[in-house]
Amino acid sequence: MVLDIRDLHTYFYTYDGVVKALDGVSFKVRRGETLGIAGETGCGKSVTVFSVLKLIPDPPGRIVSGKILFRGADLLWGLDREAKIKPIKKTGRVKVSRKFRRIRAANDRMSAVRGRGISMIFQEPSQAMNPIFPVYDQLGEVLLLHRGTQLLDGLLKADPNSPAVAAAIDRLAEAAEDPATRPERRRELARQLGEAIGLPSFGTRAFYATRPSELGGVDPRNVLAREARTLRVSRFERSYLRYRRRRMVLEDELREVFFTEMRRGELARGHERSVRNRLRALRLTHFYFGLPGLGRRLEKPVQQEILWQTVALLEGVQIANPVQIARAYPFELSGGMLQRVMIAMALAPEPVILLADEPTTALDVTVQAQILTLMRDLRDRVGTSIVLITHDLAVIAEVADRVCIMYAGQIVENAPVKDLFANPLHPYTQGLLASIPRFDQPDKRLDSIPGSVPNLITPPSGCRFHPRCPHAMPICKEQRPPMTDEGGGRSVACFLYHGTPVVE
């Protein structure tokens, strides 16, 4: 069990009233499992995953209560001290007084989980990226933040002068000169060169530098030697890289402190202060690295390294000409390409859980097929758990192991994917499935669910689906149906079924 969400309530406090976007949502995600969350627009799918990462804009939104357990740590620890919510007399409205220092501290703590713990693919890739930085800058930021120490270690250890390197360069150059060499062979030799130098990304770099189109008659030996020379780090640069590395180690330690705080449920103020003091002391003793004009020059080897690591990441998501794409700006790329960049970005820290919020909704079917295949491969390779949000049940049928159906801020049915599609229990699920047109069943009648999604400021009493439900009974209006266990790992919230209530 990597993620366990219990009775989560997220409200938005607006002028019109309190929007109860999530009203008691509970589900679990196991290791390596893909959980699909489906429902209509405005049912709270996105709010659920945004709550998990604490990305709910606050104000107006607030997570009000609940537990989000990630590997034993409660991400919502200290929630009740962050704000006081009091009803205003006679008006029916509420006053929220936020304690912003505590909210900021809680946000800081989340940095222990974001990225390496839980990462996210956003719905609109063109909106989620910064338009003024090239792709490699933005992907590289993720790398520096989450794999920074390894990256700098590589740069510090790289040694382009050993005889093994010269031999590897010779072998690659020979292969590159021969027009009959297959790219796979060249890639293998380039990889060996990277290993000889001690910097795997140099393999990628050497591979792209020795492409026939790139060389154009120039001696590949010269090209490779020139590329290798750029890896030499001067003493001053070396001390800068060491300083960066020490800072990263301390920042990692700080995140470790935060994670322990969330796991134990108590503040570790003393420990945190000692780490912060060490960080401050480091910055002060090396103040000259922050001088304008100096930092950027020293940053050059790092920038180069993140460019080539980015290229390797982009290769992983099957982008055809990764060097060009890595240097491009987001607006230059098509939607499918950007979405693949987003996926590469979300997977760069090798997260435990990947939250994918409508990753393919903006894309064409052929690109959607590429992306879904990619996500499935990555899950099998890395063992990441995926929470996939979509309104397209067909996508869920393709990739998910388990499905949660949401309606008006609540989960109404939770079942293994095969059972859900073979035998939907909740009337809402039945309605959803009946309304999907299928090209393999052209004569299928399209039954629509009458009415539309309810207003969440004044949701219907009892079961929220009762005004649209074909099986509505008197009790549905009065009581909220509990989530009951129906066997086979299924549960449903509906009075038509009489299983034992699930105890949270």
Place this chain on the structure above:
Amino acid sequence: MATLEDRPVVLSLRNVRKYFPIRSGVFGGKVGDVRAVDGVSLDIHEAETVGLVGESGCGKTTLGRTLLRLIEPTSGHAFYRPPPDVMERLDTLYAELGKDAPDGKAASPELKELDQIAQSYSIFRRRRGQMRDLRGKLQIVFQDPFGSLSPRMLVREIVREPLDIHHQGSRRERDERVLDLLQQVGLNPEHLWRFPHEFSGGQRQRIGIARALALRPELIVLDEPTSALDVSVQAQILNILRNLQGEQQLAYLFISHHLSVVRAMARVVIVMYLGQIVERAPVDELFYRPLHPYTQALLSAIPLPDPQLKRERIILPGDVPSPANPPSGCRFHTRCPAVMPVCSKIEPPTVEHRPGHFVACHLYPPPGGVPAAEALPSPAPAPAS
């Protein structure tokens, strides 16, 4: 059941092209064209739905808007209810002139005749005032229900506006008609006095449909009418559209990237790729025996809402090429899994492979053979699926 050909044609397109110029430099000189629609011909019969599918950027929407002259076409013709004998003559003329017939520039007698026919029948040659008479017959429902309704107008005004412009009936009759229209699309009289922002996406799309129905059209271009909606609401809208077609003998041009929806709605499906039609067939034929490799890939990519079914996927590499610089020969050859040497050189002709099933692919050569293709290896047999 009447076959398609029995019914009169509402709208015929011949060789329609729409190029958007790319301008650059200080003086805005033209440096190239985006070939959004490049030589499309099709017929839409009375009370029939033609589905138009393809990926984004393939020119579906441009085609829909061009045939209503919401965008001025670059060349080609569209005929509203053309007399059959004229159409026949036109098609023989086109056949004689070959595919690349320029529109009325050279002086050959065939071209002159073609130009004459176009002058008297083509809606692309009509002047503004003449065009307005046709607007009532040819209508459109837009994709985005949020952008296509004026936020400052009441629902009543939105639906009434076409009636006002075309001076139909007295004021009272118009008001009655508006009520009637709202009822047809499943809205209530109480909705008359509301603004568009008070409605959900599905309800707005209903308003858009009511507006399109106001002048009793014969053809409605449905430009992705449900792609912004949830499935449950989508089903409501599709059902309304189907019922209206049955009641009013409407012809639809149903533009969608969602193949399952097209399957549920259309009788004939046209597949577009980079501004050109690659395959056209009756709906069952297309879905059970797709011929063009692009159609096959497109069909295999549709996710099915059934986890038990595991199908073989054809994954197309890469992205759709830029329509500003389309690949030579067959435009699909850069991504085609069955590509042959001939594909990058010669544009495949459109062939009627089976009755009513047209395809433009070198895998299906015409009876006479492709010119200059003899020297190349013979194409693989058609895959049966």
